[in-house]
Amino acid sequence: MPERLLTLEDSSLSERVYTALRLALLRGKFVPGEALSLRSLAASLGTSPMPVRAAVQRLIAEKALVQTASRAIIVAPFTYENFKDLMRIRMELEGFAAERACMSKDRGLVGRLKGFNQSMLEAAQRHDVEAALAANYSFHFGVYEAAGLPQLTDMITNLWLRAGPYLAAVQRQPRASEILSTNSFKIQDRVIEAIRTGDRKAARFSLAMDLRFAFAWFVKTYDFSDNRLGGPLKRDGTEGTGPDVRPVSRDEPRRNVKAYSD
């Protein structure tokens, strides 16, 4: 597969930096509470501090980063309370999306969702956590986009970003594939069935339950007590390669394209 094409919005350096930092956050390359500096990030990325500033400001607005009172930039701390509240909101919002997905007129929807769920199962069974997570992502956002509310999808996307350490922990925890292949697969199959039969209450309930189980698993796995530098895994956590960011290629053509959406 060739190098992935640039997204429409990746035409400016700031946006490429944003994408890079966002990915690093989702991959858990940074530890919650860790301090970042514009200049050192710029050095790592091979740009001037300017585009980094823009990207960081955006991530602050999205609450993935936080600015302390002394103006230092840190990765959003990840406390139990915070995460619990976040999950509670996610259950509400993503449950709502699932409910709306029941009203979708998209005939191929159910089939696609079944495909994603199946892919997740298979990937998990061969312990390919990354692929399983990707399929899991496709499944969830397949549902959310079927809700037909683009602004809702955006909001949920942001909530996923803010739950970054959760995703990172799943990725680093090989045992996670067991959960994905048992609990998640079965519950998500219930979501699909509810969407197929148009049972809105069941769709909302099942999707919320999927999140609830994920939350319960995570709480058992993640050590919140070490909140100062963000909790590592309680046991068996293969340590990541540590915080670092890859340079951003600068000599891409800077071309614009037509439409903007939303």
Next chain:
Amino acid sequence: MPERLLTLEDSSLSERVYTALRLALLRGKFVPGEALSLRSLAASLGTSPMPVRAAVQRLIAEKALVQTASRAIIVAPFTYENFKDLMRIRMELEGFAAERACMSKDRGLVGRLKGFNQSMLEAAQRHDVEAALAANYSFHFGVYEAAGLPQLTDMITNLWLRAGPYLAAVQRQPRASEILSTNSFKIQDRVIEAIRTGDRKAARFSLAMDLRFAFAWFVKTYDFSDNRLGGPLKRDGTEGTGPDVRPVSRDEPRRNVKAYSD
């Protein structure tokens, strides 16, 4: 009353610019779809383009402003579809908050809410739209904060910003006070009653209905057809003073304070 003290976060020039622009958006000083420019905004505000850039980028991240494919910065267009979807999400999220408010242990809550609602009624009856809106704001966010989920309050705050033209229209439409003093007052009283008795379903339902009525009124009042430059009021709309922004005082001390929240 003395000049309002600077908020903790208003210590940097960028944040003051942000606050100014945000207020201008909420007051309808800008028309949806209108183009903005960093340099001219900076000139109006009496700063360099730099802090304006930061503020604008933040507002873009919050989807109050939009960047076109040609990199122009415009006020987020306000279409019927967009607004309808936004209101649907608001009903869900704010209804959820109302439901959670039923579980609040705050003994003074119901009393305070009754006070806000009463203030709104009285202000509306003397056709003081601004005061009525302020009381309405206090009531709503009184409920939302009682939900005990700060991140939820943030999200709702953002949704209110994105519904900016709605608030602006209410402010410019004297007849709006009638709606506030009849429909809204009664429905919000039902919200309070539900919270008092702990009836979660009724709280959610009533609050959602409040939004639904507001939406219905707005659709009758606002002319979406002129979407190019944002819809003015259909009739009776006293034209605003037009887009303009007041300068930001620069020689404030730049002091920091302790805590950061969230």
Next chain:
DNA sequence: GATCTCACATCGTGATCACATTTGCTGTTT
């Protein structure tokens, strides 16, 4: 008279510099 062309003003973006504040360390003191 409508359409095209081209020059010019203006735009956002990125880089660089200046500055006040904050941070971290070192050597001293109690």
Next chain:
DNA sequence: AAACAGCAAATGTGATCACGATGTGAGATC
């Protein structure tokens, strides 16, 4: 040995400049 003072390095913020892309309007062309 722990607490403190003070200095030097590093930080975010804001201003200014350069550059390529965009948009606009006057004048030429058909």
